[in-house]
Amino acid sequence: MNWNLLVVAVALAAPSVHGFLRFGCSNLVTERFDPLVTPGQVSPHVHQVVGGNAFDLTMDPNVDLAKASTCTTCRFKEDKSNYWTAVLYFKARNGSYIRVPQMSNHNTGPGLQSGGMTVYYFQPSAPTKDLNITAFAPGFRMLVGNPMRRKDDIDPNTAAAQATSFRCFQGADPGAIGAPGAPPGDTFHLPKQVCTGGIRSNIYFPQCWDGKNLDPADHQSHVAHPVGPGFFGTDCPATHPVRLPLLFMEINWDTRPFNDKKLWPKDGSQPFVFSMGDPTGYGQHADYVFGWEGDSLKRAMDQCTVPDGLVTSCTTLTLQTTEQMNNCRVPVKVPEVVENKWLKQLPGCNPIQQGPGYATMVKRCNAVSTTVNAHLPTYAPSVVVPPWSVCNAGPTPEPLTPSCDSIPGEKPVPAPGATPPPA
Numbered sequence: 202m203n204w205n206l207l208v209v210a211v212a213l214a215a216p217s218v219h220g221f222l223r224f225g226c227s228n229l230v231t232e233r234f235d236p237l238v239t240p241g242q243v244s245p246h247v248h249q250v251v252g253g254n255a256f257d258l259t260m261d262p263n264v265d266l267a268k269a270s271t272c273t274t275c276r277f278k279e280d281k282s283n284y285w286t287a288v289l290y291f292k293a294r295n296g297s298y299i300r301v302p303q304m305s306n307h308n309t310g311p312g313l314q315s316g317g318m319t320v321y322y323f324q325p326s327a328p329t330k331d332l333n334i335t336a337f338a339p340g341f342r343m344l345v346g347n348p349m350r351r352k353d354d355i356d357p358n359t360a361a362a363q364a365t366s367f368r369c370f371q372g373a374d375p376g377a378i379g380a381p382g383a384p385p386g387d388t389f390h391l392p393k394q395v396c397t398g399g400i401r402s403n404i405y406f407p408q409c410w411d412g413k414n415l416d417p418a419d420h421q422s423h424v425a426h427p428v429g430p431g432f433f434g435t436d437c438p439a440t441h442p443v444r445l446p447l448l449f450m451e452i453n454w455d456t457r458p459f460n461d462k463k464l465w466p467k468d469g470s471q472p473f474v475f476s477m478g479d480p481t482g483y484g485q486h487a488d489y490v491f492g493w494e495g496d497s498l499k500r501a502m503d504q505c506t507v508p509d510g511l512v513t514s515c516t517t518l519t520l521q522t523t524e525q526m527n528n529c530r531v532p533v534k535v536p537e538v539v540e541n542k543w544l545k546q547l548p549g550c551n552p553i554q555q556g557p558g559y560a561t562m563v564k565r566c567n568a569v570s571t572t573v574n575a576h577l578p579t580y581a582p583s584v585v586v587p588p589w590s591v592c593n594a595g596p597t598p599e600p601l602t603p604s605c606d607s608i609p610g611e612k613p614v615p616a617p618g619a620t621p622p623p624a
């Protein structure tokens with residue numbers, strides 16, 4: 202991804218430019234659950250989780266993630282938050298499904314993270330007058346998107362219309378420069394064509410809060426997007442006046458094993474479906490549970506104003522290596538296979554629902570509903586080598602490209618095209 206021109210443009214336009222954090226978080230666990238929805242509205246489906254290892258399916262609001270976590274899959278040790286999204290499956294012509302692997306983003310090295318995502322926190326920037334942020338609060342949770350949506354029914358003049366989108370990569374090319382989310386480069390629906398370098402999800406969370414409710418029953422009404430069409434420089438609505446850092450995430454789906462159109466449906470339609478049975482992509486959604494230690498996020502937002510987003514530029518936070526990130530895991534607790542195998546159906550009760558009507562719940566669901574106390578996984582985290590480089594070995598004109606030796610203890614990175622490390 203290429204924020205540098207955006208950053209340069211913002212820097213030229215606004216002397217009061219504030220910086221941003223941009224960092225990888227590896228996979229913590231992948232399993233079927235859905236605590237942040239009203240029961241009876243959405244059937245639990247498979248999500249990938251990143252962040253602090255105090256994550257637990259019960260989602261007890263009294264657990265302080267920052268205190269209870271002993272490790273995190275995120276680059277900054279202080280971030281014990283949890284972030285999760287639904288995962289993508291490929292549907293073969295014979296009707297079987299297999300989970301689509303995930304891979305490191307552009308410029309997130311050194312090191313190749315195991316699955317997961319890239320997380321961003323942006324300071325607000327002029328011309329908005331809401332420059333005084335509140336960096337969330339313990340117990341704060343929110344979600345964005347609607348897993349049951351199957352059509353584009355959002356007013357295009359609102360920020361919400363671009364809150365969740367997809368980028369179709371051709372080879373190593375990062376695509377359009379600037380903030381993701383806008384058509385024609387990025388689409389609200391899953392790409393219809395072959396994306397030779399993979400597909401990236403782009404997800405913006407609401408950045409305006411009512412300042413009172415940490416997590417209402419719908420997990421959504423306490424927050425709002427800014428007024429108007431964009432995420433940057435726009436004002437919060439009067440109903441939600443407290444400015445939060447803008448939380449944004451990107452997930453890279455390695456669709457390269459499925460590029461051959463002979464594997465696609467005979468009618469030429471695209472073959473990927475989200476775990477909630479969504480072949481459109483309009484149901485893309487994500488969840489956030491705040492879990493930064495103490496005042497670390499607020500401190501970082503106040504002090505890390507170098508507008509390059511490099512993790513090494515934010516010296517008030519503590520870095521860990523990709524290996525440490527990849528080795529923080531929690532065991533799967535729902536006893537069922539959701540990845541690395543061809544499946545007859547999507548896990549849970551999530552039949553494909555094409556829309557355009559909103560998806561509905563299956564009436565009688567016989568899916569596994571028990572959990573087990575499992576041991577930590579002992580197998581090595583699997584790592585995919587993306588088609589692009591994640592860092593730069595030498596001097597570079599790319600201000601966002603970290604150099605390969607910038608993080609102490611970091612291991613060398615295989616070049617694109619090299620054999621991935623053994624899983």
Ligand SMILES: *[C@@H]1O[C@H](CO)[C@@H](O)[C@H](O)[C@H]1NC(C)=O
Nearest residue numbers: 293294295296297298464543
């Ligand atoms: C279905 O197709 C996939 C992809 O071609 C193949 O790997 C898998 O073995 C097939 N499954 C069955 C049950 O035939």
Ligand SMILES: *[C@@H]1O[C@H](CO)[C@@H](O)[C@H](O)[C@H]1NC(C)=O
Nearest residue numbers: 332333334335336412443444
């Ligand atoms: C900034 O926001 C905080 C929390 O909402 C508030 O207590 C404080 O007074 C604000 N500061 C300024 C300078 O507006």
